[in-house]
Amino acid sequence: MAPLPVADFSLPGPGAFDSHTHMDYAADDSADVNVGGLLDAARSAGISRVVNVGCDVLSSRWSVKTAQEYPEVYAAVAIHPNDVAAAEPDRAAVLAEIESLVSEPRVVAVGETGLDYYRDHSDPGLQRQWFRAHIEIARRLGKPVMIHDREAHDDVLSILEEYAPWPPYSVIFHCFSGDAALAARCAEAGYIMSFAGNVTFKNAQPLRDAAVVAPPELILAETDAPFLTPVPHRGKQNHPALTAYTIRYLAELKDLDLDGFCATLRATGDKVFRW
Numbered sequence: 338m339a340p341l342p343v344a345d346f347s348l349p350g351p352g353a354f355d356s357h358t359h360m361d362y363a364a365d366d367s368a369d370v371n372v373g374g375l376l377d378a379a380r381s382a383g384i385s386r387v388v389n390v391g392c393d394v395l396s397s398r399w400s401v402k403t404a405q406e407y408p409e410v411y412a413a414v415a416i417h418p419n420d421v422a423a424a425e426p427d428r429a430a431v432l433a434e435i436e437s438l439v440s441e442p443r444v445v446a447v448g449e450t451g452l453d454y455y456r457d458h459s460d461p462g463l464q465r466q467w468f469r470a471h472i473e474i475a476r477r478l479g480k481p482v483m484i485h486d487r488e489a490h491d492d493v494l495s496i497l498e499e500y501a502p503w504p505p506y507s508v509i510f511h512c513f514s515g516d517a518a519l520a521a522r523c524a525e526a527g528y529i530m531s532f533a534g535n536v537t538f539k540n541a542q543p544l545r546d547a548a549v550v551a552p553p554e555l556i557l558a559e560t561d562a563p564f565l566t567p568v569p570h571r572g573k574q575n576h577p578a579l580t581a582y583t584i585r586y587l588a589e590l591k592d593l594d595l596d597g598f599c600a601t602l603r604a605t606g607d608k609v610f611r612w
């Protein structure tokens with residue numbers, strides 16, 4: 338992968354971090370990923386930590402192993418809502434392995450879990466069962482839940498409500514995809530909204546309105562790489578360094594001083610991930 342030049346959007350030190358990425362998807366085979374190269378590029382953009390997120394057992398294991406090898410990498414582990422149908426025949430064993438991985442010290446969240454009503458890879462009722470099972474693991478082990486919510490806002494919120502009250506900084510909406518009204522509801526509940534590069538997309542005005550409404554101390558920034566490359570780099574492969582670009586964009590959108598916004602992101606990251 339040809340690295341993008343990062344000099345034009347690097348953050349002032351000590352910078353910030355990428356709250357959600359999939360470095361293992363940067364190559365066809367996760368064994369071929371140049372993790373050191375991705376982390377070097379991130380560091381030179383002022384992104385000094387990344388949370389690598391699992392979607393199935395293999396990517397969850399890869400995330401934990403990589404977090405154990407690289408001090409800048411932390412892990413989140415879970416079965417993605419689109420992958421629960423494939424895991425269903427082995428549900429008990431899979432959830433037992435996820436729970437055992439969650440207990441590893443380098444694992445900072447249970448994710449990504451949640452509901453995806455946009456794709457039909459897994460039955461919605463089955464997704465809800467697995468979402469609840471992941472929430473129960475997160476609550477048992479005292480780690481935050483990192484949520485994938487695609488066209489399922491109402492059901493995600495009502496399932497979260499079943500488990501209320503939530504401790505502060507324990508619910509993260511990864512790749513937040515709601516509008517200003519949903520951002521206000523999340524802010525009211527104390528949920529974290531993690532914005533990805535799609536906030537820069539031309540057709541994303543409702544998402545920009547949400548980012549304006551979201552309180553700075555409840556915001557995180559992520560790449561969801563290799564997906565969702567921010568404008569003006571669309572068409573190239575996303576990677577953790579580009580979190581810096583999205584952070585700059587959010588600071589400008591919210592009319593926040595960049596240094597202060599990075600400090601707020603770091604403080605929120607400390608509270609959510611306790612790294």
Ligand SMILES: [Zn+2]
Nearest residue numbers: 357390449561
């Ligand atoms: Zn993701």
